[in-house]
């Protein structure tokens with residue numbers, strides 16, 4: 177495939193899109209210059225664009241497709257549901273079934289509340305923490321992405337120097353964010369226990385929750401250290417703060433999510449992506465006493481009223497149930513073994529080419545970086561300009577050679593990914609590195 181190709185159908189569609197859609201799309205995270213690629217159809221790990229080019233998909237709609245595209249059990253379940261009811265102002269049994277499935281699998285999930293995206297899930301998790309504790313502030317980790325709620329975006333744009341001593345500065349991601357948002361969010365330095373402890377001790381009484389992601393994509397899938405997580409557990413207990421996991425991505429790490437893999441039960445969790453079987457979804461799950469903020473009490477309205485025209489819509493509930501029912505513990509183990517295999521093969525290529533690079537990630541998630549310094553703290557992990565340029569060129573090489581990966585060279589596998597796909601990925605990656613060096 178030739179990319180960019182000004183004579184392609186994708187280029188023409190983008191030209192048309194720009195007059196009616198800002199930047200020609202509805203999703204900053206998929207923008208690709210000079211034009212995005214328009215998809216015709218997708219099945220399993222294969223995607224075909226409108227020009228007939230084929231790609232092996234290692235992005236899986238930003239990790240949300242556990243089984244790749246058009247997974248037969250999901251398709252059949254949705255086809256059966258679509259003729260029954262698609263969206264209605266009634267509840268359905270499918271909502272109960274998906275909530276039961278999730279609560280059966282995850283120790284810390286006593287109740288679930290559904291919404292339509294990971295961003296909404298994070299927003300509702302933070303609002304639930306405030307409503308439950310009666311405290312105004314939240315703490316989050318510098319540089320971590322949690323969707324588009326303005327409180328959750330704080331410090332996402334930080335650079336390593338954005339510090340006041342050892343404390344990260346709370347900065348806005350979107351222009352127009354009110355300063356009041358910044359004062360209500362305490363940014364914590366990733367994996368820096370002492371500095372985090374002093375910040376929590378300083379703000380402890382006004383903090384509703386500390387939010388963390390166990391596999392942060394913006395930090396190249398580097399997990400927080402065991403000691404850091406232990407410190408967060410200790411500090412949240414000490415100050416009566418809720419421990420909030422954003423598992424919108426990391427939930428795909430195992431049968432009981434990332435929290436099962438790490439052996440820590442948070443108080444409250446946001447999930448999304450894989451639990452919708454490919455359809456728009458989000459959910460908050462956690463302890464029953466916390467989740468009771470969504471419940472009317474003594475004839476009064478809930479402490480956290482939460483409507484949503486499409487919450488728990490039957491198509492998503494049915495698709496999510498079919499996707500998750502197809503994953504038992506063995507299937508998660510097999511998917512994670514395939515992820516291990518890919519990381520192993522990439523490590524071998526790095527050794528063979530004798531370049532400064534490394535592959536990170538866990539389970540079915542991976543990210544490739546082009547330096548060999550240890551990555552522990554924010555400043556070590558942040559991508560510098562030269563690496564960014566190299567990765568962008570390499571990604572374009574991969575796209576041109578039929579491998580579809582997100583920006584920052586981060587990707588994931590699905591149950592549709594075969595050893596042949598992994599071998600092809602590794603072969604193209606190797607050729608791409610050699611040709612760009």
Ligand SMILES: Cc1ncc(COP(=O)(O)O)c(C=O)c1O
Nearest residue numbers: 293294295321322323424425448
């Ligand atoms: C950790 C994390 N939280 C929240 C979100 C937001 O989810 P959504 O894009 O469904 O709104 C994302 C999206 O990638 C994410 O990675």
